[in-house]
Amino acid sequence: MSELRFDPIRRRWSIIATERRFRPHEFSRPGPDAPGDVGACPFEFGKETSTPLEIFAFAKQPRKPNTPNWQVRVVPNKFPALGIEGELSREAVGMFDRVNGIGAHEVIVETPDHHRPMADMSVEEITLVFKAWRERLTDLRRDIRIRYVLIFKNHGREAGASLFHPHSQLIATPIIPTTLVEELNVAREHWSRKERCIFCDLIHQERSFADRVALETDRFIMLEPFAAAFPFETWLLPKAHSHDFALCTDQLLEDLARLVRDFLRRIRTLLDDPPYNFILHTAPSPHPRPGQPRYWTTIEYDYHWHLEFVPRITRIAGFEWGSGYTINPTPPEEAARYLREVTADEGS
Amino acid sequence: MSELRFDPIRRRWSIIATERRFRPHEFSRPGPDAPGDVGACPFEFGKETSTPLEIFAFAKQPRKPNTPNWQVRVVPNKFPALGIEGELSREAVGMFDRVNGIGAHEVIVETPDHHRPMADMSVEEITLVFKAWRERLTDLRRDIRIRYVLIFKNHGREAGASLFHPHSQLIATPIIPTTLVEELNVAREHWSRKERCIFCDLIHQERSFADRVALETDRFIMLEPFAAAFPFETWLLPKAHSHDFALCTDQLLEDLARLVRDFLRRIRTLLDDPPYNFILHTAPSPHPRPGQPRYWTTIEYDYHWHLEFVPRITRIAGFEWGSGYTINPTPPEEAARYLREVTADEGS
Numbered sequence: 001m002s003e004l005r006f007d008p009i010r011r012r013w014s015i016i017a018t019e020r021r022f023r024p025h026e027f028s029r030p031g032p033d034a035p036g037d038v039g040a041c042p043f044e045f046g047k048e049t050s051t052p053l054e055i056f057a058f059a060k061q062p063r064k065p066n067t068p069n070w071q072v073r074v075v076p077n078k079f080p081a082l083g084i085e086g087e088l089s090r091e092a093v094g095m096f097d098r099v100n101g102i103g104a105h106e107v108i109v110e111t112p113d114h115h116r117p118m119a120d121m122s123v124e125e126i127t128l129v130f131k132a133w134r135e136r137l138t139d140l141r142r143d144i145r146i147r148y149v150l151i152f153k154n155h156g157r158e159a160g161a162s163l164f165h166p167h168s169q170l171i172a173t174p175i176i177p178t179t180l181v182e183e184l185n186v187a188r189e190h191w192s193r194k195e196r197c198i199f200c201d202l203i204h205q206e207r208s209f210a211d212r213v214a215l216e217t218d219r220f221i222m223l224e225p226f227a228a229a230f231p232f233e234t235w236l237l238p239k240a241h242s243h244d245f246a247l248c249t250d251q252l253l254e255d256l257a258r259l260v261r262d263f264l265r266r267i268r269t270l271l272d273d274p275p276y277n278f279i280l281h282t283a284p285s286p287h288p289r290p291g292q293p294r295y296w297t298t299i300e301y302d303y304h305w306h307l308e309f310v311p312r313i314t315r316i317a318g319f320e321w322g323s324g325y326t327i328n329p330t331p332p333e334e335a336a337r338y339l340r341e342v343t344a345d346e347g348s
Numbered sequence: 349m350s351e352l353r354f355d356p357i358r359r360r361w362s363i364i365a366t367e368r369r370f371r372p373h374e375f376s377r378p379g380p381d382a383p384g385d386v387g388a389c390p391f392e393f394g395k396e397t398s399t400p401l402e403i404f405a406f407a408k409q410p411r412k413p414n415t416p417n418w419q420v421r422v423v424p425n426k427f428p429a430l431g432i433e434g435e436l437s438r439e440a441v442g443m444f445d446r447v448n449g450i451g452a453h454e455v456i457v458e459t460p461d462h463h464r465p466m467a468d469m470s471v472e473e474i475t476l477v478f479k480a481w482r483e484r485l486t487d488l489r490r491d492i493r494i495r496y497v498l499i500f501k502n503h504g505r506e507a508g509a510s511l512f513h514p515h516s517q518l519i520a521t522p523i524i525p526t527t528l529v530e531e532l533n534v535a536r537e538h539w540s541r542k543e544r545c546i547f548c549d550l551i552h553q554e555r556s557f558a559d560r561v562a563l564e565t566d567r568f569i570m571l572e573p574f575a576a577a578f579p580f581e582t583w584l585l586p587k588a589h590s591h592d593f594a595l596c597t598d599q600l601l602e603d604l605a606r607l608v609r610d611f612l613r614r615i616r617t618l619l620d621d622p623p624y625n626f627i628l629h630t631a632p633s634p635h636p637r638p639g640q641p642r643y644w645t646t647i648e649y650d651y652h653w654h655l656e657f658v659p660r661i662t663r664i665a666g667f668e669w670g671s672g673y674t675i676n677p678t679p680p681e682e683a684a685r686y687l688r689e690v691t692a693d694e695g696s
Contacts, residue, residue, distance in 0.1 A: 004673075005574055005575035006575055007573055007574060007575035008534070008546070009531060009534055009535075009546060009547070009550065010527070010530065010531060010534075011530060011534060012575065012577065012672065012673070012674070013575065013672075013673045013674075014575040014576060014577050014673065014674045014675070014676050015673060015674070015675045015676065016575075016576075016676055016679050016680075017675050017676065017677050018677075018679065081667075081675050093574070094553045094557065095549060095550070095553055096574045096575070150667060150670055150671055152665075152666030152667055152670050153666060154665045154666045158663075159663075159665060159666070160663040160664070160665020160666065160668075161665075169666070169667070171667050171671075173671070173673075177670070177671030177672055177673055178671065178672030178673065179358070179669075179670060179671055179672035180671070182358065182359060182672075183357060183358060186356070186357055186358075186359060187357075198356070198357060199357070201443060202357065202443070205442045205443055209442065225355055226353055226355060226441070226444045227353035227354055227355035227360065227361065227362040227364075227444070228362060228364075229360065229362050232372075270372040271372055277665060277666035277669055277670070278666065279666050279669065279670035281670070308670070310666075310669060315506075315507075315508040316508070316664050317500075317502045317507060317508020317509075317625060318500030318501060318502045318507070318508065318517070318625035318626065318627050318658075319429075319498060319500055319517070319519050320508075321527075321625055321627065321658060322498055322500050322525070322527060322625070322627035322629070322656070323498055323519075323521070323525030323526065323527055323528070324360065324361075324525055324526030324527035324530075325352075325360070325361045325362065325363060325521075325525055325526065326360070326361075326362045326363070327362070327363045327365050327368075327429050328362050328363065328364055328365065329365050329366075329368035330372075331364050331366065332364075338372055
């Protein structure tokens with residue numbers, strides 16, 4: 001079984017994923033930047049038994065699980081980083097800490113069409129993907145062992161995708177991930193001092209500066225962060241304060257889908273179909289954690305869900321890994337201007 | 349001029365590197381995994397004027413700067429992330445923070461031979477590279493604006509190398525990088541409570557467990573960290589406590605070179621010449637920082653320099669970036685065993 005291990009010197013968790021265990025000669029560096037052999041893809045109609053048993057699906061007509069004619073299909077990852085079976089156990093190993101690998105690792109197959117990246121899907125199709133995210137978030141939070149559900153999308157080889165067929169993923173963890181803990185702490189501290197949401201403050205300030213606003217609709221805003229880590233890194237926030245993606249209405253998800261589609265087409269035109277990651281930041285599981293700060297006491301006020309979009313056209317090299325800094329050759333003010341001015345392609 | 353920008357929500361610095369400014373269509377994804385055109389390489393004998401003016405060099409015979417017949421040559425990076433000219437200024441921008449891009453960005457050309465990666469250099473040649481590191485570290489620390497000198501090596505395209513010719517780099521920053529601050533704080537806290545160095549504790553514990561010890565010599569130990577972030581991530585530490593790489597004797601650097609060469613050959617055999625990063629962690633600049641915790645009061649006791657070696661055969665994808673966790677499919681105990689047992693190749 002996989003395990004989570006904590007390094008007391010650099011204070012980082014690493015998942016030692018034994019289900020994915022590789023011997024040295026088995027590391028294969030190239031991944032898919034091209035569609036590859038559709039016949040070998042486990043996410044096609046008729047290949048439903050080549051994945052682990054289906055967890056959830058949307059379909060136009062009633063159907064049996066693990067048969068074709070689905071619209072969006074959620075299955076366990078075949079090589080999961082964390083597994084759902086077992087009791088959570090925590091132990092010390094000398095000066096180290098170990099937690100067994102309880103959690104979940106699921107794949108959201110976004111469309112039956114191997115050749116239909118999210119930028120080419122219809123607004124209705126993208127809405128359905130976000131509804132599947134909302135559904136899985138709500139369901140997994142019922143499990144008291146799970147503290148956080150991290151939903152993300154890797155598009156393209158350089159962004160870590162190991163399959164070409166359009167999909168997103170989720171990893172549910174028994175510990176709130178470091179990045180989120182830090183963000184939650186910042187938001188809570190800001191609220192406790194000012195009784196204002198730091199993300200609402202950000203939206204307010206950036207709308208008045210205007211030069212880092214990439215796109216804006218009635219309900220959402222897309223910003224280039226002031227200290228963008230990557231060229232064209234973009235944050236998408238709902239303008240109306242809300243701490244939890246799971247509370248989004250159908251209408252809001254449809255508006256979100258329309259904006260994401262517009263954005264993905266603009267970025268495809270500007271950067272020639274770049275590899276990218278898309279990460280959902282939302283509130284953690286509402287279960288109390290014994291002996292831990294109770295994020296949920298003010299979280300409805302202090303936290304603000306958002307999506308972070310990261311094109312992967314620069315690299316995390318020695319300096320970045322060693323320093324915790326990033327080097328970004330594109331000022332976010334310029335990236336925002338390019339995004340505003342480009343004419344989105346019409347898709348295929 | 350470049351600038352360092354701080355994001356108050358995720359508490360990260362990013363260097364907006366305007367010297368490297370790219371327009372969207374200028375991002376070129378492929379880098380060098382092959383030797384490429386030697387004639388176009390700026391680091392060959394006779395091409396000394398195609399780099400900025402030389403800062404330092406080792407040579408067998410006396411020579412004029414910026415002429416051939418050097419052994420190791422240090423030059424400014426042609427597209428520096430940070431620049432040495434100007435006064436340091438700090439300012440607030442709304443809710444954000446900005447520091448102008450004062451620092452240094454240098455390239456250590458490790459050999460005149462385009463086709464001679466470090467694994468194929470002689471012990472004497474590698475020793476000279478480490479002596480150049482020590483020299484630059486000592487020299488740059490005289491500049492009171494500089495808080496830290498981060499020395500690193502990117503080998504191979506996937507590890508971020510943009511030139512094939514064997515080289516390492518340094519970036520000197522006006523702020524101690526986040527990763528180091530966290531490590532320094534952990535080390536100081538451990539010392540203040542126990543009056544023991546946490547790295548000495550680690551060496552002591554791991555020698556007694558033995559299963560994560562990859563290689564060991566009289567003066568050095570190479571460990572697979574318990575929570576290794578990447579397959580075959582390896583830390584190299586001097587056994588005798590020392591906080592500062594700049595204090596290494598010539599003899600110690602020669603021993604280090606011999607071990608690094610052995611290690612690089614083993615890893616090349618095991619992982620088929622993987623891309624990798626090599627990062628030096630050492631004490632920060634000894635200048636007092638007004639109003640800051642004074643690292644230097646106990647740093648001679650609490651900190652312990654080391655090298656971190658990171659093969660880049662897995663990717664930092666959406667989950668890793670979004671969580672701050674890493675997923676490592678190779679248990680460090682297995683990696684250590686492979687490293688102990690493999691026969692290092694003889695080089696070319």
